[in-house]
Amino acid sequence: MVTLKETRAVIIALHKKGFPGKDIAASKIAPKSTIYRIIKNFKESGLIVVKKASGRPRKSSKRQDHLLKLIQLRDRGTTSTELAQEWQQAGVSASSHTVRQRLLEDGLVSRRAAKKPFLSRKNIRDRLIFYRYSTGTGIGLLRTGVKSFSLMNPLSDCLGHPDKSLSGEDKVSATIIPVMPTVKHPETIHMRGCFSAKGVGSLTILPKNTAMYKEWYQHILREQLLPTIQEQFGDEQCLFQHDGAPCHKAKVAREQNIDILGPWPGNSPDLNPIENLWSILKRRVDKQKPTNSDQLQALIMQEWAAISQDVTQKLIDSMTGQIAEVLKKKGQHCKY
Incomplete structure (x- = not known):
C-alpha cells in the first residue's frame, strides 16, 4: 500500500518536471483538491511533508509529571x-x-470516596473479636438481613429518548427537559431474607406499615427461619448471623432455640455478605423495570428463587479474603 508520504513525493516530483496540477490529477493518485494543496504547500515552504503546528506548549515536563x-x-x-x-x-x-x-x-483514574459508616474504637474492637471468633467455628452459618426495594421513577425511561420520527429542532425540544420529575414518596417494599452456602432460604415481605418489632421478628424466626434451618442443615449444627438491631437481641432468637454467631459489631454492614446478595437481587429486579407494587413484589420473589447455589457459595467463599483484609486493616472497613 502506498503511504501518504510516498504519494506526496510522487506529486512533487511530477510538479518539478513541469506537469500541471490537472494532468497530475488525471493519474488519480490522489483527489484533485489534495494535489493542489500539496503543490501549494511545497511552493510556500519548499518541503514535501508539512511540519505539524507546535500548538500550546506543555506546562509540565516528564520529570514534573x-x-x-x-x-x-x-x-x-x-x-x-x-x-x-x-x-x-x-x-x-x-x-x-x-x-x-x-x-x-498514567492510568490513574479519579474516583469518589466510598461512604462508610463511622467506626468507633468499640466498633473496631468488636469487629476484630467477631472475626477471630467466627473464623474458628467450622460450623455452617445462616446469614440474614433486611432490605427495602422501591419502584423506579416511571418517568425516567421517557427522558432523553425522543421519538425517532422527530428530527432537527423537534428532537432537541423533545429531549431537553428543564426539570427531572421525581416521586416524593415512592412505593417501597420491606423484606427479610436469609441464605447460606447451601443456597437462599426464606424471603418474607413485611405487610405495609408494619415495623420490625420483637413479636413480628419472633414470628419470622418461627415460621420462616426454623424451616429453612431444618431444610438446609437438618441435624447439622448451625449458627445464625444477624445484625444488632433492637429486635434482633440474642434472647429473642434463643427463645426459638437458635444458636447465634456473635456478638455482632455495630456499624458493620460490610461484614455480612447478604448485603452483596441484596445488590445482586436489586440489579436483577431493576433490569425488568416493574411499574407497580404488585409487579415489584412478584419480581422480587421470582428473582430470589432464581439465585443459584453457585452464587451463594461464591459469596461465602469471598469471606476468606474479607476476614484477612479486616484483620490486616486492624478492624477498619474492607473493600467488600
Missing part, C-alpha cells in the same frame, strides 16, 4: 485541587483539570 504521580500515590485520597496546590510548590502552575489529565495519562 512523574513527581505528580508520586504525590498522588502517597495519598490516594488527595483531591485534584489539593494536588494542583502541591504541584505548584514544585514549580508547576496548573489547574485541577490539568492534574486529572496528567494522572489519566
Whole structure:
C-alpha cells in the first residue's frame, strides 16, 4: 500500500518536471483538491511533508509529571485541587483539570470516596473479636438481613429518548427537559431474607406499615427461619448471623432455640455478605423495570428463587479474603 508520504513525493516530483496540477490529477493518485494543496504547500515552504503546528506548549515536563504521580500515590485520597496546590510548590502552575489529565495519562483514574459508616474504637474492637471468633467455628452459618426495594421513577425511561420520527429542532425540544420529575414518596417494599452456602432460604415481605418489632421478628424466626434451618442443615449444627438491631437481641432468637454467631459489631454492614446478595437481587429486579407494587413484589420473589447455589457459595467463599483484609486493616472497613 502506498503511504501518504510516498504519494506526496510522487506529486512533487511530477510538479518539478513541469506537469500541471490537472494532468497530475488525471493519474488519480490522489483527489484533485489534495494535489493542489500539496503543490501549494511545497511552493510556500519548499518541503514535501508539512511540519505539524507546535500548538500550546506543555506546562509540565516528564520529570514534573512523574513527581505528580508520586504525590498522588502517597495519598490516594488527595483531591485534584489539593494536588494542583502541591504541584505548584514544585514549580508547576496548573489547574485541577490539568492534574486529572496528567494522572489519566498514567492510568490513574479519579474516583469518589466510598461512604462508610463511622467506626468507633468499640466498633473496631468488636469487629476484630467477631472475626477471630467466627473464623474458628467450622460450623455452617445462616446469614440474614433486611432490605427495602422501591419502584423506579416511571418517568425516567421517557427522558432523553425522543421519538425517532422527530428530527432537527423537534428532537432537541423533545429531549431537553428543564426539570427531572421525581416521586416524593415512592412505593417501597420491606423484606427479610436469609441464605447460606447451601443456597437462599426464606424471603418474607413485611405487610405495609408494619415495623420490625420483637413479636413480628419472633414470628419470622418461627415460621420462616426454623424451616429453612431444618431444610438446609437438618441435624447439622448451625449458627445464625444477624445484625444488632433492637429486635434482633440474642434472647429473642434463643427463645426459638437458635444458636447465634456473635456478638455482632455495630456499624458493620460490610461484614455480612447478604448485603452483596441484596445488590445482586436489586440489579436483577431493576433490569425488568416493574411499574407497580404488585409487579415489584412478584419480581422480587421470582428473582430470589432464581439465585443459584453457585452464587451463594461464591459469596461465602469471598469471606476468606474479607476476614484477612479486616484483620490486616486492624478492624477498619474492607473493600467488600
